[in-house]
Amino acid sequence: MLKSISCFILIFSFAMSLNAQDLSKHQWKDRLILIIAEEKNEKFQQQLIELQNHQNGLDDRKLVVYQILPETFTTGFKEENWKNSNELFQKYKDEKSDFRVLLIGLDGGEKLEQTEILSAEKLFNTIDSMPMRQSEMRKNR
Template sequence: MSQNIASHQWENRVLLVLTDDTDTTTFQNQIKEFQSHENGLTDRKLIVYQIKKHSYTVGLKDEAWQDSSKLYKTYKTAKAPFEIILIGLDGGIKLRQSHILNCEELFKTIDVMPVRKEELRDKKY
């Protein structure tokens, strides 16, 4: 799996879930929230990166973790032990927060974006 988030530009939206500890309730609940809405994530072309200080994995399953601190160092800005970032199709950061992101809020945020509106129009035809 590529560590290069830019490789997803114009193909996928990216969710970065950064944590200091994958055993925290906050992190575990965030992943469960996404797992319970996988169809909505797929429909919105979302790829989830789970990132901790020295490793990362792509997806929501128990995938193998890759050794690297590059993503954590590049994207972690909050002093909070948990952070979530939404990167749009254009590669820009669309949302950043230090608390659990529920999928209803996530989907509302994405569904008002111009490219998403275009995707929905194209689906109708």
Template sequence: MKTFFRSILVLLTIILVSQHMNAQSLKDYQWKNRLVVVFTDTISNPSYREQLEILNKETPQFEERKLQLILAVPGKYREIFPSTSGWVPDPELYKYRKMASEDFEVLLIGLDGGVKLRQASPFTTKRLFSTIDSMPMRQADIRKQGRR
């Protein structure tokens, strides 16, 4: 009987730790990268495909702005830029998605972890980059680059 309860306790601990680790997924990027997170119910969504096409044309400007592109579908996510990763299970990532009635949403998350831009249609790079370039930390980076 003791062995049974120990097994249950170990199993519960593993579940709780893995859920905590998954919930931390976006926090891992905080203060290191800005994120563009594309939420879609399915990767065949036309808005998702349009968003990737728009962003893929401008990837050279991503590095300069410390941007990473993440695709999130129900229950998992993957990095698309700067490199492509495999799918990572993460049931918590969808909590960032507030427009639950939409089948597509894209967010810009700042270095501080706050949502800076959110919409249910693809971002234009002009809007995305102008939003980032108006941020105080980005302005400081631009000033530093100008002094070199």
């Protein structure tokens, strides 16, 4: 009986971990922009538009956009493929604001955070000043 219970707990834990979103899969491959909001509000929509208007710059800098709401999240700009989970929201929400933008570098560290719309210019300047990005730019010349 104890073996059965242990086996069930192990299987249940594994299934739950598969459902959890793990951003570490991007480490050393992608930079991440997390747009976190309590709801799809005006700032949320404006931030998406700002980034969509600079898709080539996002691609060039290996940026993956995460849209994160309290119960769901998705990557990119499409309206489909939302996944049910509150883990990312709980981990990255700002206690003092209903909107937050976060840049996570290739190394998995938080590089920039703000609670106002992040301009593509500021985002790109921040990334382009990083040693890893400068190395990438030298290699691509």
